[in-house]
Amino acid sequence: MSYIRCRHLSVGYGGKAVAKDLSFDLNPGDYLCLVGMNGAGKSTLMKTLLGLLDPVSGEIEIGDGLKSEEIGYLPQQSAHQKNFPATVWEVAMSGTAVKNRRLFYSREAKDRCEERLRQVGMWDMRKSSYRNLSGGQKQRTLLARALCAASKVLILDEPVAGLDPAARNQLYQITGDLHAAGVAIMMITHDLKAMEYAGYVLHVGRKQHFFGTREDYQKSLYWKTLQAWEEEAMDL
Known part of the structure; x- marks a missing residue:
């Protein structure tokens, strides 16, 4: 049974959705990367899954005996x-x-x-x-x-932002080891290197979304769009 199961979920603030109609699962043993352009609603989704925000609409089911105290959260550094x-x-x-x-x-x-x-x-x-x-x-x-x-699920929001390449690789190695030890990982990232570790990808777009295996994602137009956007952002 899934740890977290979302169906037709819309998230946002004050009843106004910034991301709509999201359907995906986080299962025991998963490594899920959450990607998309800035402002698409990725961090808002994380906060909704953690119970910090109420869903605008749709369903979130917590299963497999998962408790809130078994979920660890690493937010963006302030x-x-x-x-x-x-x-x-x-x-x-x-x-x-x-x-x-x-x-x-x-x-x-x-x-x-x-x-x-x-x-x-x-x-x-x-x-x-x-x-x-x-x-x-x-x-x-x-x-x-x-x-x-955390003992079952670790949620990370841009964990390598601002880190040098050596520190970034070290953090990926640690999360990879945690995943191998049985911790389910859900990570927001703009770093395409994270895809090397992901088993599944949730791409949050302004109008359309993708959820599936990394292999299927990297064959899709979503992946090409993300690559182009990241390359453009690096040139700015």
């Missing part, structure tokens, strides 16, 4: 996040709050945080100030935070 006055350990540990809901962290929560920091290669920097990290190190710390909350 200026506030980049200067957060805390250590790597404190930032990552805050991700366990959703699972524990206690005043003090349990031994289990601390062990989980250590495991996640080691997993993303940030354990040796756990005492470092978050605000002094490089862009890639900050993103890996935030990924550890999201993983402290």
Whole structure:
């Protein structure tokens, strides 16, 4: 059974849809890339799936026993996040709050945080100030935070934006390892390299959408349109 099943879903703000009639599934073991031009409604869709926004219309079904505390979310980095006055350990540990809901962290929560920091290669920097990290190190710390909350699904919004090629490749390797370990991945991205990892693609367009395998997507006109748009954006 699907973790997330959407049928004829429209998402937006104040009852006004920015993306309409979306139908797709996220199943256990999937790696789904969510692509499309700026303003198509990708981030709005993510926030709707997370329960941060109400659907304008259509259906969202959560299945296979998936609970909200089993979903980790890595949003786009903001200026506030980049200067957060805390250590790597404190930032990552805050991700366990959703699972524990206690005043003090349990031994289990601390062990989980250590495991996640080691997993993303940030354990040796756990005492470092978050605000002094490089862009890639900050993103890996935030990924550890999201993983402290996630056990089944990880949702990422432009996780490699602003990263240098080495940091970008490292983050893709980490998410690939997580996927291999059984975590379902759903990622918004403008980086075409992400397609190497995807099993499925959801292309959100202004009027038409595509959902299917990566192989079928890369044979479609949607893929050619996206390539042309990304190349034009890089030249600006």
